[in-house]
Amino acid sequence: MTQWVKLCGTHQAPKPGEVIEAEANGVAICLANVNGHFSALDNLCPHRGGPLGGGWLEDDNVVCPWHSWAFNTATGIARPPEKSKVTVFSVKIEGDDLLVQLP
Numbered sequence: 001m002t003q004w005v006k007l008c009g010t011h012q013a014p015k016p017g018e019v020i021e022a023e024a025n026g027v028a029i030c031l032a033n034v035n036g037h038f039s040a041l042d043n044l045c046p047h048r049g050g051p052l053g054g055g056w057l058e059d060d061n062v063v064c065p066w067h068s069w070a071f072n073t074a075t076g077i078a079r080p081p082e083k084s085k086v087t088v089f090s091v092k093i094e095g096d097d098l099l100v101q102l103p
């Protein structure tokens with residue numbers, strides 16, 4: 001069963017073009033703002049465990065700060081030639097809170 005959990009207040013959310021690290025129920029999340037649309041991905045890079053939320057955006061990809069693997073913020077799929085994927089969580093805003101849907 002999934003649950004909606006507060007990730008941060010909307011005032012703490014990243015501005016367009018920014019990426020941050022946040023945590024919900026002990027799950028580390030990479031929260032990106034792609035042109036005003038929020039995207040929440042697993043913060044742990046599947047390459048060697050880099051913090052995706054410490055990276056940056058290139059178009060609609062978040063780039064890992066350690067070795068520059070890039071992951072699509074909508075699908076979580078790595079940019080070729082890498083063959084990998086991170087989990088993408090649904091996001092919604094309720095009042096002043098930004099929530100993510102966790103499994």
Ligand code: FES
Binds near residue numbers: 048049066068069
């Ligand atoms: S740990 Fe993320 S690209 Fe290597």
